Amino acid sequence: MTLLNQKYASVEDAIAMIPDGASIMVGGFGSPGTPFALLDELLAQGQKGLTLIKNDANEPDIGIGRLIRAGRVDRLITSHIGLNRVAIEEMNQGRLAVEMYPQGILVEKIRCAGAGHLGFLTDIGLETEIARQRREIELNGQTCAIEPAINADFALIHADIADTYGNLAYRGTAINFNPLMAMAADSVIAQAYQVVSPGELKPEAVHTPCAFVNRVVQVDPASSEQGIRAHAV
């Protein structure tokens, strides 16, 4: 684990830890919670052969959409990519391997890894086509499917406020997958709009305790992109 006083880093140095072929969890549901500045640095540094784990594929020209378009991603583990026509095309052409799970199953596989478990049992999806790829067992007379946990080498996290020890606080619906992924990856790089000294975040305001976080970088809120209001009412 990284020492408390060695976590505050530049975005360049933090992303330089990631090698080709890494598996990377990426926070965010649509734009909120997506660590755009970290992803753009990953694009700039050129790592390739990546496996990404993210709820969605953002949109073609933002976030992980840029990495997919640049051909850096071999495999995507996700729940819905309907807003990214490039990702759908790459999948249909066989250039991007896509593994899809129901959203609550995906996030639970991540939560489970973060809690130090190997998997969980569920009745979600029995008698549907997703059941074909799973092992089922009987437990107390009930059929359940085995869902293995999902780990990753890295997680890229977006927080609202961090301290230099790596304590994180999220805001609004930017929470989404972030605190779960921050527990499930071996190395966790968090970006925050504001990085403060230890003690400035009240203990009860911390969502992700610093023990799970390896690097903290400060980013400008202007580096975030909002995406389209695809289904705006």
Add this chain to the structure above:
Amino acid sequence: MPSDQERILARAAREILPGQIVNLGIGLPTRLFHYMPDDLEVLVHSENGVLGCQPLADGSTPDYEMIDSGGAYIGTRPGASVFDSALSFAMIRRSRVDVTFMGAFEVDEQGNLANWKIPGKFSPGIGGAMELAQKVEKLVVLCSHNDKHGNSKILKQCRLPLTAPRCVSLIVTEKAVMEVTDEGLVVRDIAEGLDVATLRAATEAELIIDESRIGRF
């Protein structure tokens, strides 16, 4: 005359009761917000992780970290909370959401629902629909009665991959309101001006109709 969609929405909105926790699916169901009276005390759940969301008032500045699962910027009402996505799905799987509204490609006599995949044509992923369909006590389907070629979407048996089996409680189309029962689809209401023979002709599924007890909408 209301449009078909307005007729569906106005009728479906009557299924929302004061005090409930409600989930509105992407697309047509999200427009139910505009059919709920301002003083109706309900909390709308969105599966990315918010309970108590509401549309932004016209002209107000969006908070870019506040969206619903359809990607629209939202506000919150008194009593709202935000939480992570694992907790959001725990709320769904533990049936703490009272009623959910969804669209459909196909729905059938047993209450099976298909609304996420057309093999070879449309497979963006299922998102949160499977768990909502399987675990929310009351699932109301809002859809057009027939597809653009005129084929019935209300079938004897779904042909597309299921979102969940035996999950639908009520189907609201522009032609009828149908309740899924152990006996089959019982027609509760028929659209103003539509007769039973025309409804039956437009529907593949067997419909149970007691003409003395039909409502109009």
